[in-house]
Amino acid sequence: MVKLGATEIRELTPAEREKKLKELYTEMSSIRVESATGGGTDNPYKIRNVRRAIARILTIQREEELEASK
Numbered sequence: 001m002v003k004l005g006a007t008e009i010r011e012l013t014p015a016e017r018e019k020k021l022k023e024l025y026t027e028m029s030s031i032r033v034e035s036a037t038g039g040g041t042d043n044p045y046k047i048r049n050v051r052r053a054i055a056r057i058l059t060i061q062r063e064e065e066l067e068a069s070k
Contacts, residue, residue, distance in 0.1 A: 004053045009060050017057055024054050 009017065028050045035047075 003049065004056060006056055006060065009057055014061075014064075017061065021054065021057050024050055024057070028054070 004020075009020075012020065028047060031047050031050065
């Protein structure tokens with residue numbers, strides 16, 4: 001679910017991007033709670049992938065903001 005490419009993100013509408021961003025923040029929060037309470041996750045790189053997906057969405061949103069302001 002976390003593996004989002006830039007082209008996939010660009011195809012989403014702004015509302016869908018916001019929804020996906022909220023889902024990713026929720027997922028990141030639950031992963032952090034799980035690891036803080038001593039439970040290991042199945043995939044140790046999951047938090048890294050979630051953070052990168054969030055960064056991609058935020059970057060694309062910023063690019064579109066800058067394009068709109070031109």
